[in-house]
Amino acid sequence: MEETFGLEVISTLVKGAEAYIYLVNFFGQKAILKYRKPKQYRNTVLDTKIRSERTILEARLITRACLAGINAPTVLAVSKVHASILMEYIEGVNLLKVDENNLLTYVPTIASDIGVLHKNGIVHGDPTLANIIISNDDIFFIDFGLGEFSYDTEHRAVDVNLFLKVCQALKPNIYGDILAMFKENYFKILGPKQGEQVLDRVKQIRMRGRYVDERREKN
Numbered sequence: 556m557e558e559t560f561g562l563e564v565i566s567t568l569v570k571g572a573e574a575y576i577y578l579v580n581f582f583g584q585k586a587i588l589k590y591r592k593p594k595q596y597r598n599t600v601l602d603t604k605i606r607s608e609r610t611i612l613e614a615r616l617i618t619r620a621c622l623a624g625i626n627a628p629t630v631l632a633v634s635k636v637h638a639s640i641l642m643e644y645i646e647g648v649n650l651l652k653v654d655e656n657n658l659l660t661y662v663p664t665i666a667s668d669i670g671v672l673h674k675n676g677i678v679h680g681d682p683t684l685a686n687i688i689i690s691n692d693d694i695f696f697i698d699f700g701l702g703e704f705s706y707d708t709e710h711r712a713v714d715v716n717l718f719l720k721v722c723q724a725l726k727p728n729i730y731g732d733i734l735a736m737f738k739e740n741y742f743k744i745l746g747p748k749q750g751e752q753v754l755d756r757v758k759q760i761r762m763r764g765r766y767v768d769e770r771r772e773k774n
Contacts, residue, residue: 559588560637574700578644585646586631589613589700591638606638609700614640616677616699623675625668626695645697647690655729659736661687664694666737669714670744672696673753678703678710683721708749712756715741719757 563580568587577588591606593599614633617640621627628642650658665687672679679686680701688695703710719737723730742750 559590560634560639562586562588562641579641581631581641585644587628587642587644589640589642603638607635610638610640611635612704613699613702616679616702616704617642619675619704620672620677620696620699623671623677625671626690626693627699628695628697645688645690645695647688647695650684650687650689651725653689655726658726659729659732661689661694662733662736663740665718666740667744668694668696669718670741670750673706673711673714674744676704676706678705678714680714682714682718684725708752708756709760711753712760715753716757716760720761 559577559579562577565578565580565585567575568578569576573591575590575592577590579586579588591610593606594602597605610633614630617627617630621629628645630640630642632641633639650661653661665682669679669682679696679699680703681698682696686696686698688697705711715737719730719734722733726733738750738754741753745753
C-alpha cells in the first residue's frame with residue numbers, strides 16, 4: 556500500500572472517513588502511522604492543501620503538548636506530501652474500558668492536563684474517553700486531529716464540554732464527582748477567573764444545544 560511507505564503493517568486499527576490508522580513495524584518497534592486519505596469530492600489541489608495543512612498542524616500540536624509536559628505520542632516523522640504522521644505507539648487501554656472507581660482516580664490529572672493544554676494555547680479538539688489512554692498508570696492524550704492553537708474561551712469550552720458530556724452520558728452515577736474534581740483541578744492550572752469563564756461558556760453551549768433540539772422537535 557502506497558500510504559504505508561513500505562513499512563510492515565501489523566494491523567489496521569482504524570479505517571475512518573478522515574484517516575486510516577495503521578500499527579506498523581518501524582525498525583523493530585511498534586509505531587502508529589496516520590494517513591489522511593484524499594476526499595474524492597474535493598478539488599485535487601485544494602484537497603492536497605487541506606490534508607497537508609491539517610497533518611502539519613496535528614504534528615505541531617502533539618509536539619507542543621509534549622513540550623508543555625503533557626504525555627502524548629512522540630512524533631517520529633511527518634510527510635507533508637503524503638499527509639501522514641508516524642508516531643510512537645502507546646501500549647495501554649483507553650478510559651472507555653476503565654471502571655468507575657478507577658476513572659475517578661484519573662480525573663484530577665485529566666483536568667490538570669487539559670488546563671495545561673489550554674494555558675499553552677492548545678485545544679485538543681476531541682478530549683473524550685476514547686482519546687485518553689492509561690499506560691503504566693500514566694495518562695496519555697492521543698488524536699489531536701481536530702485540534703487547533705487558540706486561547707479563545709469558546710474553543711476551550713468546547714473541549715471541556717466534550718469531555719464532561721461524554722462522562723455524563725457514559726458514567727452518570729459518578730458524574731457529580733467528576734464535575735467537582737474537574738472544576739477543582741482545571742481551576743488550579745488556569746486560575747479561577749479564566750476557569751469560571753470557560754465553565755460559564757460550557758453552560759451557554761449546552762443551552763444553545765437544548766434550544767436547537769427543541770426547535771427540531773417542534774418542526
